Amino acid sequence: MRRLTFAMNVSLDGYVAGPDGDLDWSEPSDELFQWWSDRVGATELALYGRRLWEDMSSHWPTADQQPGATPKHREYARRWRAMPKVVFSSTTCPVDWNTRLVTGDAMSEIRRLKEEDGGPMDIGGATLAAAAMRAGLVDEYVLATTPVLVGGGTPFFATLDSWVHLDLVETRTFPGGVLMTRYTAHD
DSSP: OOOEEEEEEEETTSEEEOGGGOOGGGOOOHHHHHHHHHHHHHOSEEEEEHHHHHHHHTTTTTGGGSTTOOHHHHHHHHHHHHSOEEEEOSSOOOOOSSEEEEOSOHHHHHHHHHHSSOSOEEEESHHHHHHHHHTTOOOEEEEEEESOOOOSSEESSOOOSSOOEEEEEEEEEEGGGEEEEEEEEEO
C-alpha cells in the first residue's frame, strides 16, 4: 500500500500562499531547493490540483532550457518532467509531461492509487490536499516553515471534522531559519 504525503513551504502563521497568491516570501535557499529536488526525484507519483498544475506546468517543462538556468534548476526540471503525475480537475485542462488527467471523483481515485503497490505519493495543491485530509487519506505531513508572518492567504491545514493525531518523526534546519518538520498520522 502506498503512502500519501502532503509537503509544502509554509509561513510561520500557516499559509502556503499569502494574500493574492503571493509566494515571494518562500524563496528557498540552495540547500532547501536541493532537498525539494531530491523529494521530486524520490516521488513515484505526484497528485496535483488544477491550480498548482497550472503554476508548475507553466514553468518547469522548459526551465532547464531558459537562459541562466542553474544546474540545480536543470536537474529539478528533468526530475519533474520524468515524475509520473496525476492532475485532478473538474474541468478539462491540458496535461503533458508524463501526466494524466482525472475529472471524476478525486477521493475515490486517490483511495484506489493508495491501495496499489508502489512507492511514495505526494499531494500538492491546497484544495486537493484539504479534501484528502478531510477524507483521512494523508499519511504524512511535511512542512518547510519559513520564519515570516504573511497574515492571510491559502492555509496549509484544512478545517477538519475531527482531530488527527500526529507523531513528529524528523526535523531539519535550513539556511534562513527554515525548519522542516515531518509528521506521520496515527490512529
